[in-house]
Amino acid sequence: MRTYVVTGGAGFIGSNYIHYMFNKYNDEIRIINVDKLTYAGNLENLKDVEKRENYTFVKADVCDSEAIGKIFEENDVDRVVHFAAESHVDRSIKNPDVFVKTNVLGTLTMLNAAKAAWENPDGTFKEGKKFLHVSTDEVYGSLSNPEDFFYETTPYDPHSPYSASKASSDFLVKAYMDTYKFPANITNCSNNYGPYQFPEKLIPLTINNALHGKDLPIYGDGKNIRDWLYVEDHCKGIDLVQEKGRLFETYNIGGHNERENIRIVHIIIDTLKEELDDSDPRKALVSDKLIKYVTDRKGHDRRYAIAPDKIRKEVGWYPETKFEDGIRKTIRWYFDHQEWMDHVTSGNYQKYYEDMYSNR
Ligand code: NAD
Ligand code: TYD
Numbered sequence: 001m002r003t004y005v006v007t008g009g010a011g012f013i014g015s016n017y018i019h020y021m022f023n024k025y026n027d028e029i030r031i032i033n034v035d036k037l038t039y040a041g042n043l044e045n046l047k048d049v050e051k052r053e054n055y056t057f058v059k060a061d062v063c064d065s066e067a068i069g070k071i072f073e074e075n076d077v078d079r080v081v082h083f084a085a086e087s088h089v090d091r092s093i094k095n096p097d098v099f100v101k102t103n104v105l106g107t108l109t110m111l112n113a114a115k116a117a118w119e120n121p122d123g124t125f126k127e128g129k130k131f132l133h134v135s136t137d138e139v140y141g142s143l144s145n146p147e148d149f150f151y152e153t154t155p156y157d158p159h160s161p162y163s164a165s166k167a168s169s170d171f172l173v174k175a176y177m178d179t180y181k182f183p184a185n186i187t188n189c190s191n192n193y194g195p196y197q198f199p200e201k202l203i204p205l206t207i208n209n210a211l212h213g214k215d216l217p218i219y220g221d222g223k224n225i226r227d228w229l230y231v232e233d234h235c236k237g238i239d240l241v242q243e244k245g246r247l248f249e250t251y252n253i254g255g256h257n258e259r260e261n262i263r264i265v266h267i268i269i270d271t272l273k274e275e276l277d278d279s280d281p282r283k284a285l286v287s288d289k290l291i292k293y294v295t296d297r298k299g300h301d302r303r304y305a306i307a308p309d310k311i312r313k314e315v316g317w318y319p320e321t322k323f324e325d326g327i328r329k330t331i332r333w334y335f336d337h338q339e340w341m342d343h344v345t346s347g348n349y350q351k352y353y354e355d356m357y358s359n360r
Contacts (some may be wrong), residue, residue, distance in 0.1 A: 001054070002029050005077050007062050007110060008041070008084030009033030012197045013134070013231055015045035017081065020235035022049055030054045032075060034068070035084065036061045039348060044340060045196045062106035065113065072117035080114050080131045081238065082107065085169075088200050089138075089162045090356060093298055096161035103165035104172070107133065111176050123180070131184040132242055133173045137227070137254060138163035139188060142301035149307035150188070152250045159299050170250075177248045185241050190254030190306045193326065194231030195333040199345060200352065202261065203228075203327070206268050207334050208341055213285030216269075217357055220296030222262030225303040229254045229319055230326035237317045244315040251315070254306030257323045265291060267324065271331050294360040 004021070008014040010033065018031055035041045037059060049055050060067040062084045071077070084106060086092065086099045111131070118129040140150040141157030158167040176182035193203040206216050237253040245251055259267070269286055276283040311317045321329075334341060 001027075002078045003075055004029060004031045004079045004081060005034055005071060005075075006031055006081045006083065007034045007106075008082075010035040010037055010041035010043055010045060010057075011083060011087070012040070012194075013192055013234060014083040015042075015196050016194060016231045017083070017235045017238060018046060018049060018055075020232060021239065022052065022055070024239065027054055030056075032056045032058060032071060032077075034058045034060050034062065034071060038086075039352075040087065040198050042196075042344060044343060063101060063109055065109050068109055068113045069116070072113050077114070077117060078129060079242065080110060081134065081242075082110050082132065083134045085134075085166070086162070089160045090200070090297065092160055092162035092165070094355075096165075099161050099165040100168075103162075104168045107169035107172055111172060111182065115176065115180065115182055118183070119180070125181065125183050129183055130242055130247070131173070131182065132238060133170065133184060133186045134238065135170050135186055135188045136163065136166050137188050137190045137252065137304050137306055138301065139167040139170055140304075143303040143305055146303075149255075149305045150252060151307050152188075152252055152310055159301055163301075181248075183247050185245050185247065186250040187238060187241055188250060188252050188306075189234050189237070190227035190229050190257075190304055192229050192231045192234050194330050195337070196340075197231070199341065199349070200356075202226075202264065203268065203330065204334070204341075206265050207272070207331060208345065210269060210272055210286045210290060211282050213287075213290065215292040215357075216265055216290045217292055217294045217360065218262055218265060219294060220300055222265075222293065223260050224300060225258050225260055225305065226264075227254045227305045228257045228259060228264070228323050228326070230321035230329070233319050233321050236320075237311060237315075240315045240317045241311070245311075246314065249314075251311040252306045252308060253311060253317070255308035255319050257319060258303075258305050259323060262291075267327055268331070271324075271328055275328070275331055275335065294357070
């Protein structure tokens with residue numbers, strides 16, 4: 001039975017990945033979820049897997065080399081899938097330090113622990129061991145020419161403290177591959193959306209605010225473009241890269257779902273109106289009139305867009321879910337999980353919202 005260490009498994013993509021993997025492999029794999037449970041980590045996301053005998057949760061910081069080393073000593077780990085990170089650009093602009101700590105030093109700690117466990121005395125690595133570093137397309141910077149796309153060969157040009165910290169972590173993984181022949185892959189994915197996404201990001205924030213009749217904040221002119229990927233497609237891509245990708249390679253994941261932010265918000269409003277029953281009092285609250293243009297994000301990247309040619313050719317992955325279908329599924333999920341939203345927006349979330357949006 002293959003053993004996976006998944007870091008950040010209580011977050012948005014990590015928890016979707018754990019669900020995806022148990023659905024696909026059921027009892028053929030074991031997953032150890034290592035998460036510090038920051039504001040973004042929520043064990044409620046994993047309620048339906050927590051009783052499985054082949055699932056273990058370990059509360060630990062990826063920067064804590066002792067705790068991470070112990071996990072590798074006590075388990076014969078075959079795969080590491082490293083999601084744990086601080087992930088929100090706006091927070092990185094306000095408080096960059098924790099981004100460098102978790103994203104850069106945390107990745108170094110994970111690399112060192114896996115290297116110590118997997119390296120043979122002659123410097124080669126044990127058969128079948130693999131580390132997958134989950135990264136972002138934001139490391140490539142911003143596209144200005146509409147005909148350009150991000151390829152794996154696009155030079156790194158990060159602008160925000162978040163993307164700079166992710167770029168640094170990618171370079172560490174590349175350095176371990178080049179220097180030690182450490183068995184790893186990097187995936188650089190575009191913006192994800194779907195179940196369990198924390199409502200600090202554009203899509204769940206818009207859904208939640210619209211249902212409460214609250215302002216829908218649009219930064220700048222609303223014409224910044226992101227390339228949106230349904231989270232399950234991302235999880236599938238990560239699994240396929242591990243199964244079929246060439247070691248030491250980087251794969252971009254995403255493509256074909258570029259939308260301007262203002263368009264995203266209009267699609268959400270229209271879909272909410274279609275999906276809500278006439279008898280539902282929230283229907284009267286959802287309206288274009290809630291849209292509010294606010295001061296732009298500092299250093300706001302204009303456009304991200306992935307060319308998924310390499311991953312399609314080498315591992316057969318392509319983005320399966322069209323945005324209009326994925327957003328409908330996502331909205332239905334939020335309807336069915338109102339309690340989840342109520343829990344994550346209680347407590348500290350109110351303070352975060354005040355700090356980020358009042359007087360903006
Ligand atoms: P998230 O913020 O929802 O979750 C991050 C998880 O990491 C949380 O469970 C949190 O508790 C945990 N964590 C944070 N600091 C930790 C630490 N020091 N030690 C252990 N655990 C810690 O993030 P996400 O959106 O699920 O993103 C996951 C990964 O995917 C990140 O590496 C991110 O850079 C990358 N990524 C995200 C997107 C996206 O659109 N969300 C796109 C491409 C790549
Ligand atoms: P976000 O979901 O934070 O992801 P990222 O910054 O990683 O791309 O933001 C997506 C886009 O939406 C980005 O261009 C910023 C914009 N945005 C708003 O206009 N209003 C908001 O309230 C938020 C959170 C984001």
